[in-house]
Amino acid sequence: xxxxxxxxxxxxxxxxxxxxxxxxxxxxxxxxxxxxxxxxxxxxxxxxxxxxxxxxxxxxxxxxxxxxxxxxxxxxxxxxxxxxxxxxxxxxxxxxxxxxxxxxxxxxxxxxxxxxxxxxxxxxxxxxxxxxxxxxxxxxxxxxxxxxxxxxxxxxxxxxxxxxxxxxxxxxxxxxxxxxxxxxxxxxxxxxxxxxxxxxxxxxxxxxxxxxxxxxxxxxxxxxxxxxxxxxxxxxxxxxxxxxxxxxxxxxxxxxxxxxxxxxxxxxxxxxxxxxxxxx
Amino acid sequence: xxxxxxxxxxxxxxxxxxxxxxxxxxxxxxxxxxxxxxxxxxxxxxxxxxxxxxxxxxxxxxxxxxxxxxxxxxxxxxxxxxxxxxxxxxxxxxxxxxxxxxxxxxxxxxxxxxxxxxxxxxxxxxxxxxxxxxxxxxxxxxxxxxxxxxxxxxxxxxxxxxxxxxxxxxxxxxxxxxxxxxxxxxxxxxxxxxxxxxxxxxxxxxxxxxxxxxxxxxxxxxxxxxxxxxxxxxxxxxxxxxxxxxxxxxxxxxxxx
Numbered sequence: 409x410x411x412x413x414x415x416x417x418x419x420x421x422x423x424x425x426x427x428x429x430x431x432x433x434x435x436x437x438x439x440x441x442x443x444x445x446x447x448x449x450x451x452x453x454x455x456x457x458x459x460x461x462x463x464x465x466x467x468x469x470x471x472x473x474x475x476x477x478x479x480x481x482x483x484x485x486x487x488x489x490x491x492x493x494x495x496x497x498x499x500x501x502x503x504x505x506x507x508x509x510x511x512x513x514x515x516x517x518x519x520x521x522x523x524x525x526x527x528x529x530x531x532x533x534x535x536x537x538x539x540x541x542x543x544x545x546x547x548x549x550x551x552x553x554x555x556x557x558x559x560x561x562x563x564x565x566x567x568x569x570x571x572x573x574x575x576x577x578x579x580x581x582x583x584x585x586x587x588x589x590x591x592x593x594x595x596x597x598x599x600x601x602x603x604x605x606x607x608x609x610x611x612x613x614x615x616x617x618x619x620x621x622x623x624x625x626x627x628x629x630x631x632x633x634x635x636x637x638x639x640x641x642x643x644x645x646x647x648x649x650x651x652x653x654x655x656x657x658x659x660x661x662x663x664x665x666x667x668x669x670x671x672x673x674x675x676x677x678x679x680x681x682x683x684x685x686x687x688x
Numbered sequence: 689x690x691x692x693x694x695x696x697x698x699x700x701x702x703x704x705x706x707x708x709x710x711x712x713x714x715x716x717x718x719x720x721x722x723x724x725x726x727x728x729x730x731x732x733x734x735x736x737x738x739x740x741x742x743x744x745x746x747x748x749x750x751x752x753x754x755x756x757x758x759x760x761x762x763x764x765x766x767x768x769x770x771x772x773x774x775x776x777x778x779x780x781x782x783x784x785x786x787x788x789x790x791x792x793x794x795x796x797x798x799x800x801x802x803x804x805x806x807x808x809x810x811x812x813x814x815x816x817x818x819x820x821x822x823x824x825x826x827x828x829x830x831x832x833x834x835x836x837x838x839x840x841x842x843x844x845x846x847x848x849x850x851x852x853x854x855x856x857x858x859x860x861x862x863x864x865x866x867x868x869x870x871x872x873x874x875x876x877x878x879x880x881x882x883x884x885x886x887x888x889x890x891x892x893x894x895x896x897x898x899x900x901x902x903x904x905x906x907x908x909x910x911x912x913x914x915x916x917x918x919x920x921x922x923x924x925x926x927x928x929x930x931x932x933x934x935x936x937x938x939x940x941x942x943x944x945x
Contacts, residue, residue, distance in 0.1 A: 451860040452831075566729075595728035595887070596932030604938050622860065629935030665865035667894035669933060672917055675869055676894070679862035 413440035414584050414616040415463065418477040422455070422462045425470055433458045435640040441584065445610060445617045447627035447648060449662075450637035456620045459637070460586045463618075464503055465493055481583060499529040502577030506589040508569025512561040518545075519557030522576045529580040544575040548605050567598030571605065578609060584616040592621070603630060624651070624666060636662075639686035658685050690849060690881040691717040691740065695749035698735050698905075709735045710747070711905040719848075722875065722882040724896030726889060726929065732905040733885045737851050740883065741773050754848065765799055772842035776854035778834035782826040788837050789822035795845050807844055814877075815840045815870060832863035839870065843878075850874075852884045856891060868894060889933040893917060901926045 422434040434455040439446070450456040462473050465485065478485045480501065488496070505511040513521055522541035526532045532540060538557075545553035548571040561569060570590065577585065587606070591599040607630070610617045621627050627634055628651045636644045636659045644656040654660050664677035698710035710732040717723040725733040738744035740751060742763050751758050753770055772795075775781040782791055789808060796804045812819055815836040826834055835855065842850055855871070856864040872895065875882060886892045892899055893916045900910045901923065909923040921927050931937060 451862065596889075596929055597728065600932055600937065603936050607936075607938060624861070625933070625935040629937070662861055665862045667865075667868065667890040669890045669893055669917065669930065672894065672913070675872070676865035678866050678869065 412482075413442045414481060415441045415618075416477060416479045417463070418475060420459065420462060420473070420475040420478060422458050422467065423472040424467075425472065430472065433640055434462065437637075437640075437642050439635055439642065439645070441616045441618055443614050443616050444633065445607075445619055445631040447619045447621060447631035447634045448637055449621060449624060449627050449634055451622060451662075454637040455640040456637050457588050458640075460503070460588050460618060460620050463586060464497055464501060466497075466503075495529075498525060498577065498582075499580045500582055501584045501586065502580070502582040504570075504573050504577060504585065504587040504590045507593040508561065508564075508566060508573050509593075511573060512569060514561050516560075517557065518559050518561065518564065518572055522557075522572065522579065525576055525579045540579060541575075544579050545572070547578065547609075548572075548575045549601070550575070565598075566594050567602060570594060570598075570602050574602070574605060574609070578613075581613065582615065584618065585610065586618045586620070588620045589622070590619075591626070592623070624662060627651075641686070643685060656685075657682065689716045689752070690719045690721070690754060691715075691723075691883065692752040692755075693736070693740070693749070696736065696739060696747060696751065697749055698732070698739060698744060698747045700746065709905055710739070712749075713902075713905075713907055715900060715907070715910065717881055717883060719881055720875070720879045721898070722884060722896045724892035724899040725883070725885045725902060726887060726892050726899060727902035728887060728929075731902040733902050734853055737773070737853055737883060737885050741771055741851050742768055743773075769799055769845045770847050771849035771851055772845060772847040773851045773853060774835075774838050774842050774855045777858045778831060778838050779826075779858070781838055782834060784826055786825075787822065788817075788824050788826070788829075791826075791837060792822075792841055792844055795841060799845060801845075811840045811844045814843065814874065830863075831859050832866055835859060835863075835867050836870065839867075839874070843874070847880075849881045849883065852882060852886075854886050855884070857886065857888060864891070871895060889916070889929055901929065 418438045420434060420437045421432060423430045423432040437459055448456040448459065461467055467473065473486065475486060519538060519541055522544060523537035526537035526540045542553045542557065545556060550556050550568065550571055591602055594602060619627065619631055628648050631648045634646050634648045634651060635642045638658045644654060644659050646654060661679035665679050667676060694714045696710055696713045700707045700709060713736060725736060727733045735744055739747045745760050747760060758767060792808045792811065793804050796807060808822060809819060812821060817833065817836050856867050859867060874880060884892060884895055893913055896913060898910060898912055899916055900907050903925050909926045911921060915921060919930060921930065
């Protein structure tokens, strides 16, 4: 990280009020993202997706989001009006979701969906937007974009759907990408292609990437830095290459519980959860 | 040989729309062995499992269980009892409005087995669940506990074979470890034969003695655990799957599609 971070978060807390009580899903989370690939690892319910969505302010209105600081390129995200926020969402910060089957609009052709972003954020004409969409589809290595443009989401494979989503969010040249389990729904061979494309684009265009995943091996090999979340807190922050030297018992437990292809274990260690971890 | 499959073909649909899902597959699984099927989505691995279980009926070829040939349609209850399935998603495979006790007694009712209470108590014990769980509903259980119930339901008929269809892919890493340990213990204690279907190479390698790699309805390679660990593999597709599960490695992106 050479210059000021793209995104700087200090003591982010996200709580969902219910009738009986207020449920804190993320507690006092702090991190910076520069022009690098940062992974968030955690099990289901650890608050990793909630953190990602809080940055985009995608939670329902009554959600209580507080932070000492949540700045994106020097702008306080929590203080922005909804109107200003719309100019940031999809334009300066983009999101890739897990399953293209559910996140693409099923009744719009691929071309229309990709072009929509260009029309909205870049104020391009329909014709220019279409050309731009085609160019973006080529960028994510879709051969024959002309044909793909006229297809509907149910007519494309999972890997292609995910590449379409990536092309859609790249159209506005965002500074930061939040990828929430972008490859969990994909097969191994397709996953490598999608990651390679993501890697090229992030490195080539000098973007920041927040990569949310539960796959330790993937994050370890793909990201530069890793945050490990447990019960709504970041319990440890490490360089991805140094994940093996994790100090926190939770991180160590996760690594030991993982069946390994290269170092077989007869029995897998079962994680013993310490209530103290949740208290930080 | 507990399971012997020869020349298995499965086709869905007819005429020009026919979809040939499994194309001439042969394998045998010894008693007490764990055999793994890996491959990507749509390769036909779950269909093979379905044919053995009696869920998929449009197959041709030969399937022998414990030496006895099984028919495509109409199987005897006694034959069905020998093999039981554990499904992927414990959220979807347990009836939301039935208590665990009722979920577990249903197979006993179907097969006309008495001493239900004793069997339920015993099987809950075997999968490591407390007895009071009999009166709970699936939504009151965690994912790992639910998968234990699914395993208990499969075990309650005292089968010789467990057909495991992605038994841990809906679970978190730490819960997956518990379930994999449980499956390993059960197999040793009861001498069960496993057929495990998964897309996770590490899970298959952890549990299985022999592993078949499938692509487009065919076996491209049948290998052993040791060879998989060493990376001593003959088929490029197997190597691709193995490398892929070790983590991210940049591939030449022109290979896409």
